[in-house]
Amino acid sequence: MRIILLVPLLAAATAHVNLFIGTVNGGNTFPGATVPHGMVKVGMDTDGDNFAGYDGRPEFNVTGFSQLHQAGTGGAVPLSNFKLFPVPECSAFEQCLTTITSRKTLRSILSDGSPDDSASPGYFSTNLSTGVRVELAATRRTGLHRYTFPSTSIVPRILLDVTNDGQLSTISPELTINPETGRMIASANFATSFGPGRYNAYTCVDFKGEGFTFDGPTEWGPYKINYPDKNGVDLSQHYYSWGSEHGGLLSFPQDTESPSGTTTILARVGISFISTAQACSNAEAEIGDWDFERVVSDSQDQWRDILNRVQVDTENVDAETVILLYSSLYRTHIVPGDYSGENPGWNSSEPYYDAFYCNWDTYRTLYPLMSLHDPENFALIVRGMIDIQKHEGWLPEAREVGNPQFIQGGSHGDEILAEFFVKFSEHAAELDVSADDLYTALLADAEDQPPNWNLQGRQANVWKEKDTTYPGGANTKQVSRALEYAFDDFSISQVAKILGKTADAAKYVSRAQNYLNSWNPNITVPGISDVAGFMQPRFANGTWNYTDPRHCSVNDPLMSTCFLNAIRRDGFYEFSPIVYVPQDIAHLITLQDGNARFIERLDWIFSDNYFDSTDEPSQQIPFMYHYADAPGLSTQRSRQVISTWFNTSLNGLPGNDGAMASYAFFFLAGMYPLPATKQFLLSSPYFPQISFFNPLFNSTTTIKSLNFSGNPANGTGGNVFVKSVKVNGEAYKSNCYLEWEVFTTGSTVELELTDNINVTCGSGKDALPPSISTGGYD
Numbered sequence: 218m219r220i221i222l223l224v225p226l227l228a229a230a231t232a233h234v235n236l237f238i239g240t241v242n243g244g245n246t247f248p249g250a251t252v253p254h255g256m257v258k259v260g261m262d263t264d265g266d267n268f269a270g271y272d273g274r275p276e277f278n279v280t281g282f283s284q285l286h287q288a289g290t291g292g293a294v295p296l297s298n299f300k301l302f303p304v305p306e307c308s309a310f311e312q313c314l315t316t317i318t319s320r321k322t323l324r325s326i327l328s329d330g331s332p333d334d335s336a337s338p339g340y341f342s343t344n345l346s347t348g349v350r351v352e353l354a355a356t357r358r359t360g361l362h363r364y365t366f367p368s369t370s371i372v373p374r375i376l377l378d379v380t381n382d383g384q385l386s387t388i389s390p391e392l393t394i395n396p397e398t399g400r401m402i403a404s405a406n407f408a409t410s411f412g413p414g415r416y417n418a419y420t421c422v423d424f425k426g427e428g429f430t431f432d433g434p435t436e437w438g439p440y441k442i443n444y445p446d447k448n449g450v451d452l453s454q455h456y457y458s459w460g461s462e463h464g465g466l467l468s469f470p471q472d473t474e475s476p477s478g479t480t481t482i483l484a485r486v487g488i489s490f491i492s493t494a495q496a497c498s499n500a501e502a503e504i505g506d507w508d509f510e511r512v513v514s515d516s517q518d519q520w521r522d523i524l525n526r527v528q529v530d531t532e533n534v535d536a537e538t539v540i541l542l543y544s545s546l547y548r549t550h551i552v553p554g555d556y557s558g559e560n561p562g563w564n565s566s567e568p569y570y571d572a573f574y575c576n577w578d579t580y581r582t583l584y585p586l587m588s589l590h591d592p593e594n595f596a597l598i599v600r601g602m603i604d605i606q607k608h609e610g611w612l613p614e615a616r617e618v619g620n621p622q623f624i625q626g627g628s629h630g631d632e633i634l635a636e637f638f639v640k641f642s643e644h645a646a647e648l649d650v651s652a653d654d655l656y657t658a659l660l661a662d663a664e665d666q667p668p669n670w671n672l673q674g675r676q677a678n679v680w681k682e683k684d685t686t687y688p689g690g691a692n693t694k695q696v697s698r699a700l701e702y703a704f705d706d707f708s709i710s711q712v713a714k715i716l717g718k719t720a721d722a723a724k725y726v727s728r729a730q731n732y733l734n735s736w737n738p739n740i741t742v743p744g745i746s747d748v749a750g751f752m753q754p755r756f757a758n759g760t761w762n763y764t765d766p767r768h769c770s771v772n773d774p775l776m777s778t779c780f781l782n783a784i785r786r787d788g789f790y791e792f793s794p795i796v797y798v799p800q801d802i803a804h805l806i807t808l809q810d811g812n813a814r815f816i817e818r819l820d821w822i823f824s825d826n827y828f829d830s831t832d833e834p835s836q837q838i839p840f841m842y843h844y845a846d847a848p849g850l851s852t853q854r855s856r857q858v859i860s861t862w863f864n865t866s867l868n869g870l871p872g873n874d875g876a877m878a879s880y881a882f883f884f885l886a887g888m889y890p891l892p893a894t895k896q897f898l899l900s901s902p903y904f905p906q907i908s909f910f911n912p913l914f915n916s917t918t919t920i921k922s923l924n925f926s927g928n929p930a931n932g933t934g935g936n937v938f939v940k941s942v943k944v945n946g947e948a949y950k951s952n953c954y955l956e957w958e959v960f961t962t963g964s965t966v967e968l969e970l971t972d973n974i975n976v977t978c979g980s981g982k983d984a985l986p987p988s989i990s991t992g993g994y995d
């Protein structure tokens with residue numbers, strides 16, 4: 218596997234992106250061709266276990282090149298629609314084997330044993346063992362495939378598979394073939410992958426010779442299972458209802474003039490969720506010129522524009538760290554997808570974003586990273602979310618092609634809108650975001666209970682009525698939801714405060730304290746009596762339903778997983794009673810008997826293996842030493858997390874990518890964000906210098922480490938601890954966090970580093986990062 222440098226400029230951030238990280242071992246990352254937040258994500262599908270299609274292990278076979286895909290998700294295989302597949306040889310049209318099992322093919326293998334695949338932002342290619350080379354490129358709603366058949370392929374053929382969507386969920390497949398031009402028009406109805414609901418998808422596929430011309434296909438016909446029906450033009454007229462695999466097959470003339478004997482055929486694949494006519498018009502509008510190199514270079518320009526906003530000095534930094542940083546930044550811009558013009562639910566002039574999967578994953582780190590360098594795309598996503606609330610009643614949480622999918626925790630559109638507004642309230646009008654509509658959308662989540670709070674909004678009634686207790690009756694991840702609802706409400710209070718709605722701000726900040734009702738100080742870990750106080754579920758009558766604090770943790774003696782499939786008998790969801798309360802860590806420290814005991818608790822989480830590197834609710838834990846005035850310990854922990862669980866290998870992610878990319882990015886940048894606040898926790902970056910360009914402010918903020926001397930290999934020790942901080946030459950109020958203002962004005966932050974881990978946040982009254990109970994967040 219190679220990372221190809223289509224851009225010879227070493228300085229270009231795009232050259233440091235490795236798209237194959239996390240394609241093995243459950244990262245479920247997508248290494249195909251897409252533009253930033255593109256709807257179309259065209260990529261290779263294999264029969265391995267990556268939900269995003271591609272498996273980097275050479276023993277897995279290629280099953281097709283499909284047009285959509287999700288990235289970094291769990292659930293089931295999403296959006297693996299409309300696979301194309303090159304068939305270089307069969308004795309006769311009718312003899313071609315078209316089912317997924319009979320056509321699947323290995324890739325060519327390089328001398329190091331890896332498959333002959335390569336990818337860079339906006340481009341993917343592979344050489345199949347059949348001798349066909351496949352290259353992929355994309356615009357927002359159209360994929361462009363280039364198939365180069367070997368000279369031995371006397372009749373090059375390409376099939377369009379309408380029914381294999383990764384889940385075999387298809388009903389009502391339709392396909393027509395125009396024998397004059399070879400245009401294939403298809404549609405079907407498919408199942409979503411993380412909840413109830415189905416969707417229609419439409420495609421329009423055209424073919425063209427590259428370097429030679431032909432007038433349409435030489436043979437054509439639909440197929441069912443392994444039976445292509447020559448000269449058929451309409452699937453519905455040629456088969457009865459047996460078998461489950463349907464598609465169309467075309468034969469093309471060989472390019473007899475080609476010097477190398479190869480035949481190159483372009484396939485342009487328009488996609489729509491509205492109609493086949495719109496799939497065709499999308500393709501015609503976006504790729505009218507059929508120029509593969511132009512499509513690649515346009516998408517590279519879009520990627521370069523975004524990725525170059527973060528610049529690093531790489532002196533004394535190994536190449537792997539640079540690749541990890543830019544690959545993480547790249548993966549921050551894959552989802553959600555810009556489906557504007559493709560919303561099957563309603564017509565609107567507002568942008569429409571879909572593929573939220575899920576906000577529970579992304580609200581913590583992905584949107585705060587967008588705040589730093591990409592406010593325009595962030596504003597479009599926020600507008601799209603507000604438009605969904607206007608039409609459906611609640612902000613989206615998880616969503617696939619217009620279908621609300623399962624809720625994991627709270628209503629986390631709240632934090633995303635609040636993050637936007639806390640950071641950009643003064644620019645909201647300029648970015649076309651209505652403050653009134655934004656606030657109305659937040660209140661709907663907070664106050665109005667939807668018919669099914671497993672799919673939308675929250676279980677608001679019980680949360681409001683009991684106001685001091687847990688939400689819910691029994692067994693419905695009640696503790697996790699209570700903690701997440703509390704943070705949702707905290708984020709709403711932050712917006713209310715900016716809008717001058719003092720009473721609302723007080724109400725929601727008070728609801729944000731309801732996490733306290735799940736805190737039972739008397740619970741200890743079996744066998745460890747000195748770690749006391751945990752979150753616990755309660756019965757409806759207020760008494761406690763004892764839950765072992767190790768329950769649902771990565772080190773649970775009963776090995777409960779507490780995923781959604783655990784039939785929701787648990788009080789917890791994908792995290793354990795060993796949790797955190799990001800909005801009021803100062804108070805959590807009080808509950809845990811002060812800084813020293815709190816630090817011991819954090820150390821215990823790591824030393825006894827209770828830290829879950831794969832789950833988003835754990836992401837802040839390595840940085841929580843900051844609140845106990847021990848930021849050096851956060852620096853070391855966060856670096857140990859990176860060195861243990863994140864690397865540039867195929868298996869370099871500990872679990873579903875979800876928001877792992879933006880999380881790893883922040884750790885590498887020496888920061889951790891708290892969404893819907895104006896503060897970023899500060900540690901030392903892995904680079905002597907890192908800068909963020911924010912196009913909205915036209916400003917660049919640079920964080921420089923004086924006497925940077927490299928990163929310790931295993932994250933332990935090193936000259937990496939922040940001893941003092943200056944902003945624009947002046948001593949700063951804290952060594953532990955930076956205010957948002959530092960980034961809006963374009964500042965120079967200078968860190969003095971030391972190898973003494975016992976650094977502190979400083980001695981001023983504002984040295985410790987804010988918490989609700991110590992005065993709140995301004």
Ligand SMILES: *[C@@H]1O[C@H](CO)[C@@H](O)[C@H](O)[C@H]1NC(C)=O
Binds near residue numbers: 322
């Ligand atoms: C891939 O296909 C080859 C040849 O058809 C077959 O031998 C092999 O078992 C397949 N690999 C997997 C992982 O199914």
Ligand SMILES: *[C@@H]1O[C@H](CO)[C@@H](O)[C@H](O)[C@H]1NC(C)=O
Binds near residue numbers: 333335342343344350
């Ligand atoms: C595939 O083969 C072509 C030569 O036919 C070569 O240029 C290319 O680098 C190979 N690998 C990939 C991944 O395209």
Ligand SMILES: *[C@@H]1O[C@H](CO)[C@@H](O)[C@H](O)[C@H]1NC(C)=O
Binds near residue numbers: 561562563564
């Ligand atoms: C959107 O507008 C078009 C054109 O007027 C109409 O055909 C279509 O049904 C509308 N879609 C929805 C979901 O209302």
Ligand SMILES: *[C@@H]1O[C@H](CO)[C@@H](O)[C@H](O)[C@H]1NC(C)=O
Binds near residue numbers: 762763
């Ligand atoms: C109490 O907790 C146990 C363990 O999680 C669970 O199986 C049980 O259903 C809970 N009971 C109630 C009434 O919440």
Ligand SMILES: *[C@@H]1O[C@H](CO)[C@@H](O)[C@H](O)[C@H]1NC(C)=O
Binds near residue numbers: 736
């Ligand atoms: C914890 O134990 C103390 C002493 O037995 C008792 O007074 C208190 O009510 C208990 N707290 C809870 C929440 O059960």
Ligand SMILES: *[C@@H]1O[C@H](CO)[C@@H](O)[C@H](O)[C@H]1NC(C)=O
Binds near residue numbers: 756758759
């Ligand atoms: C509270 O409810 C639980 C579960 O229904 C029950 O086991 C317990 O006895 C009740 N306690 C009181 C004091 O009513």
Ligand SMILES: *[C@@H]1O[C@H](CO)[C@@H](O)[C@H](O)[C@H]1NC(C)=O
Binds near residue numbers: 864868871
């Ligand atoms: C890379 O990261 C993965 C996932 O956390 C881990 O399993 C693997 O051991 C790491 N590989 C190396 C070489 O550190």
Ligand SMILES: *[C@@H]1O[C@H](CO)[C@@H](O)[C@H](O)[C@H]1NC(C)=O
Binds near residue numbers: 915
């Ligand atoms: C942005 O700032 C640069 C200098 O930092 C300046 O040259 C440029 O004109 C500014 N652009 C705009 C649009 O204000």
Ligand SMILES: *[C@@H]1O[C@H](CO)[C@@H](O)[C@H](O)[C@H]1NC(C)=O
Binds near residue numbers: 931932933
């Ligand atoms: C990390 O590396 C340092 C220096 O090589 C070594 O002293 C230390 O024991 C290592 N720590 C761990 C946890 O591996």
Ligand SMILES: *[C@@H]1O[C@H](CO)[C@@H](O)[C@H](O)[C@H]1NC(C)=O
Binds near residue numbers: 936969971
């Ligand atoms: C780092 O640089 C500062 C200022 O240049 C200097 O005072 C300090 O001694 C240096 N520390 C180390 C560990 O090199």
Ligand SMILES: *[C@@H]1O[C@H](CO)[C@@H](O)[C@H](O)[C@H]1NC(C)=O
Binds near residue numbers: 972973974975
């Ligand atoms: C840091 O503080 C700890 C605990 O007080 C102490 O054991 C250690 O020696 C200190 N380390 C340094 C480098 O001063």
